[in-house]
Amino acid sequence: MSVIQKLQIRSDALETIEWDTDKKEKWNQIMTPDYMSSEESEEEMIEGGQTRIYFRVKPLFWERKELKQGKRELDEHHL
Numbered sequence: 689m690s691v692i693q694k695l696q697i698r699s700d701a702l703e704t705i706e707w708d709t710d711k712k713e714k715w716n717q718i719m720t721p722d723y724m725s726s727e728e729s730e731e732e733m734i735e736g737g738q739t740r741i742y743f744r745v746k747p748l749f750w751e752r753k754e755l756k757q758g759k760r761e762l763d764e765h766h767l
Contacts, residue, residue: 691724700767
């Protein structure tokens with residue numbers, strides 16, 4: 689999933705999640721590609737001609753706990 693796709697999913701979730709107005713305003717300001725981790729995918733052939741896809745998340749090492757938690761909540765809300 690690209691950074692832009694993640695940003696769109698989380699932005700959509702932000703519109704409907706039940707957070708107070710101040711928290712939503714704060715998150716609207718930080719919902720930029722700079723705050724989204726990127727992913728790499730890799731395919732591998734397995735028995736029977738099937739393909740297995742691995743996703744490797746590239747974490748943002750400077751990311752604070754509060755930011756990680758908020759993104760997790762938005763991701764869970766999207767599901």
